[in-house]
Amino acid sequence: MSSELTRRDLLAVLAALGLVPSLSVTEARAVEASTRLGKSKPFSFSKLMTAAKERAAAPYVPEVPRAFDALEAIDYDRHWQIKFKDDHTVQAAGGKAPLRFFHLGRYFKLPVGIYLVDGDKAQEVLYSPDYFTIPKDNPAADLPGDIGFAGFRVMDETGQRDWLAFLGAAYFRSSGALDQYGLSARALAIDVAMPTPEEFPRFTNFYFGASKDGQFAIYADLEGPRVSGAVRWDVSRDEDRTVVMDMAVRFYPREDIARFGIAALTSMFWYDETNRQRAPDWRPEIHDSDGLSIWNGAGERVWRPLNNPVNVMTSTFVDKNIKGFGLCQRDRNFEDYQDDGVFYEKRSTVWVEPKGEWGDGAVQLVEISTDDEIHDNIVAYWLPAEPASKGSEIAFDYRLTWGKDEPRPASVGYVYSTRLGFGGVPGQVRPAGVVKYVIDFDGGDLKNCDQSTGVEAVVSASSGSISGVYTLPVVGTTRWRAVFDFKGDGPSPVDMRLYLRAGDKTLTETWLYQHLPSTFTWPK
Numbered sequence: 001m002s003s004e005l006t007r008r009d010l011l012a013v014l015a016a017l018g019l020v021p022s023l024s025v026t027e028a029r030a031v032e033a034s035t036r037l038g039k040s041k042p043f044s045f046s047k048l049m050t051a052a053k054e055r056a057a058a059p060y061v062p063e064v065p066r067a068f069d070a071l072e073a074i075d076y077d078r079h080w081q082i083k084f085k086d087d088h089t090v091q092a093a094g095g096k097a098p099l100r101f102f103h104l105g106r107y108f109k110l111p112v113g114i115y116l117v118d119g120d121k122a123q124e125v126l127y128s129p130d131y132f133t134i135p136k137d138n139p140a141a142d143l144p145g146d147i148g149f150a151g152f153r154v155m156d157e158t159g160q161r162d163w164l165a166f167l168g169a170a171y172f173r174s175s176g177a178l179d180q181y182g183l184s185a186r187a188l189a190i191d192v193a194m195p196t197p198e199e200f201p202r203f204t205n206f207y208f209g210a211s212k213d214g215q216f217a218i219y220a221d222l223e224g225p226r227v228s229g230a231v232r233w234d235v236s237r238d239e240d241r242t243v244v245m246d247m248a249v250r251f252y253p254r255e256d257i258a259r260f261g262i263a264a265l266t267s268m269f270w271y272d273e274t275n276r277q278r279a280p281d282w283r284p285e286i287h288d289s290d291g292l293s294i295w296n297g298a299g300e301r302v303w304r305p306l307n308n309p310v311n312v313m314t315s316t317f318v319d320k321n322i323k324g325f326g327l328c329q330r331d332r333n334f335e336d337y338q339d340d341g342v343f344y345e346k347r348s349t350v351w352v353e354p355k356g357e358w359g360d361g362a363v364q365l366v367e368i369s370t371d372d373e374i375h376d377n378i379v380a381y382w383l384p385a386e387p388a389s390k391g392s393e394i395a396f397d398y399r400l401t402w403g404k405d406e407p408r409p410a411s412v413g414y415v416y417s418t419r420l421g422f423g424g425v426p427g428q429v430r431p432a433g434v435v436k437y438v439i440d441f442d443g444g445d446l447k448n449c450d451q452s453t454g455v456e457a458v459v460s461a462s463s464g465s466i467s468g469v470y471t472l473p474v475v476g477t478t479r480w481r482a483v484f485d486f487k488g489d490g491p492s493p494v495d496m497r498l499y500l501r502a503g504d505k506t507l508t509e510t511w512l513y514q515h516l517p518s519t520f521t522w523p524k
Contacts (some may be wrong), residue, residue, distance in 0.1 A: 009339045011515035032279040033262065036126040037088055041117070043122035043207060045219055048230035048251050052221065053393070056228040065109035067147060073139040081142055082125075083133040085157065090125060092116055092208035093216035096160065097235075099208070102150040102167050103132055103140060111148025115210030117219075125149075127354060152206065153388055154235075165235065168317065169200040171266070173349065174243040174400035179204035180518035182267070182288040182347030183327055185400060187222060187231050187249055189261035189381045193314050193366045198259075200392050211235070213246060226255045227388075243402040246355075251394040261381030262396050265327045269306040269378050270370055272331070278308070284385040285336050285374045288347045289327040291381055291415070293406055294364050297321040301509035303420045306378055307367050310518050311495065316383075317363045325363050326351035327380055328406060331416075348402045352382070355397040360385035413444035413500065413508035415478055421473070423485040434487045440479045441500055447478040449502065458480035459498040461515070464488040471500065480507075488517050 044413040065071060074082075077296040082103045090099040098439050104111060119380040127148045134140045151167035161179070163426045166172045170187040201224025211217040214234035222229035227250040231347040236244045249262070267289040271279040279286070287306070294302040307313065331337075337344040361384040368377040388394055402409045422432030456473050459482070468483040480500060488494055500508040 018180055018183075029363065036128060037116070039068075040121040040122035043117055043120055043209075045230065045232050045248070048219060048221060050207075052228040052230045052250065053252045055223065056254050057391075060223075060225045060254060061223075063110050067143050068140045070143055071104055073111045074103075076106075077101065078138055078140070079105040079107075081135050081138055085131060086224065088131045089155065089159070090114075090116075091253050093210055094263050097208055097216040098155040098219075099152050100162070101152050102154060103134075104147055104150045105140075108150035110204075112151060112203060113205035113221075114149055114152060115208050117217075121426055122207050123210075124132065134417065135414060143443060146505050162409040163241070163243065165237065166203065166206065166218075169202045170287060170420050171412035174346030174402040175241075175243040176350075177240055177243060177404040178343075178346035180343050180347065180348070182329070182344075183350060183378075183486070184266045185218075185350060186264045186266060188227070188251060189222070189258055189259075189264035189266075189379060190226065190363075191259045192261060192264075192381070193312050193368075194259055199224055199226060201225075201229070203231075209514055211365050214244070217333075222251075226253060226257055228252050228254070242404070242407075245400040245402075246397075247400055248397050249389070249395070249423065253388045253394070254391060258389040258392065259364075259383065260323075261379075261383055262394075263398055263400070264379060264381035265350055265352070267327045267378040267380075268370070268373060268376050269308055269367070271308060272305075273336075273417070274305060275308060281458050283338050285331070286339075286344060286347065288344065289329050289349075289378060290331055291326050291328050292325065292363070292364055293412070294319075294325045295323040295408070296321060299323070301414075301502045302414060302512055303415040303509050304365065304512040304514075305415070307400065307514055307516060308370060308377065309367050309493075309516055310369055313367045313370070315365045315367075315495075315514060317365070319362060320481075321357045322354060322361070322382065322396075324351060324353045324406075324408060325382070325468055326401075326406060327378065328417065329394050330405075331417075332404070349403045349405055351403070351410070353399040353401070354382075355399065358384070358396065382486050409443075410446070410509050412506060413441040413446045413480070415509060415511050416440040416442040418511070418513065423487070431487070434485050436483065437496075437513075439482045439498060439511050440474060442477070442479045446480050446500075449473070449480065449507070454502050455480055455500055456502070456509065457484070457498055457500055459496070461482055461486060461497075462495040463490065463492070464494050464515075488515065490515050490516070493517070 037165050084100045114125040153162035154164040161174045171184045175181045203220040205221040207219040209217050211234045214236040218233045220231045234246040234247040268288040268328045268417040272285040329347045332345050334345050364383045366379040370377040419438040419439045422430045423436040424430040467485045497515045498511045
């Protein structure tokens, strides 16, 4: 360890000797990072809520970026050249949230305010180009000295990696238990997959302070053309790196909004073993998430494998007092991806767990066609039955968990894999239009079942015909397999449902699937 005193140590010693004034935690951290702070202002979450309600009562004023042309010139490559100086890390929340900031650029032209909270006061962290190493020939070198920050990230204890990041609109991400970024969350989703354009409100200010229940707290102002809001996160990161965010969201619509999604999750699904034939890539599978998991109000556990449809598809799962839902990555086998650059097998499962009763509503899943891994084409959210109306308050509390698995796993067996191919019998002419489905289950009481247990598949479809249903244990494993043939009777998607039981005992969660007739081209 170095024998030299750090600036913070020296200030602490001098303060103890009465040679300099004693500093608050906020002030000491600011001095350590050479941080300039603005004047103190009163702060509380209730004040943010009141301000949001007042903004919603007034007409929306569009924000106009400053230095538009210069920011437009900071493309992806030039933005990458701008490096945050590690020794300027701001120690927020008493050092529990080491912050580094993102610079503005072409894709993030509007700044966000960054505030440090000390008790019932907040002070803004004032932007300075001194936070960054900026090449002289980079357009950022000519920006105004108070242009502002684009967002922030929270660093781990080593200072080498970040594990939480907020950048753009109302999006945020965590690297989760396996330390690999993947899907994103956002505070809300407005008019997803509607005839009208989707609206993207944005966080305008962030406030960092102490938390009663978590490691630190983040608060945010939210603003958009048709809604204002205030959001709070109480953030914890466990020893196993699982990230838990206890959230409170308060929204105030300026207008009636037809589709107002709460606790929205956004992910990417290009292909897996169900639609491998559509992908030109060499890797076996590419996806951030492979399914939507739901724990409905009646206690049923549901697994819906994701699709990459030709057209936009919206699936609605009506419920009352839902217990939880999430976009999950269940396949953790590197061999199924073969990508040692982005490690899809390490992408987080993100689970939404309501606090209190959410009443009537539905989980909506929106699947959008994609032909590359760079596009987020999956959205899932809670859609309250009560519409978002002008002048109302929309208030929800929930826990968001970024982990390896679902935080509250089902006691019954789970869907292990879904596979499909040409129907019929090997060695015989394959019947046109018939698809063979093979679904494996594992866990729960399945390990105690054998051929004498009477395990059977309960399977149904919204249209078409099902035949050749049977089940069998998978040799050398604890898994059970359900197999059936399906023949559709038209061009429309078909909703399927299957679970395993023995007598009147349910052994597994329910597999739901949306059969897309365009999946295969049958041989003539």
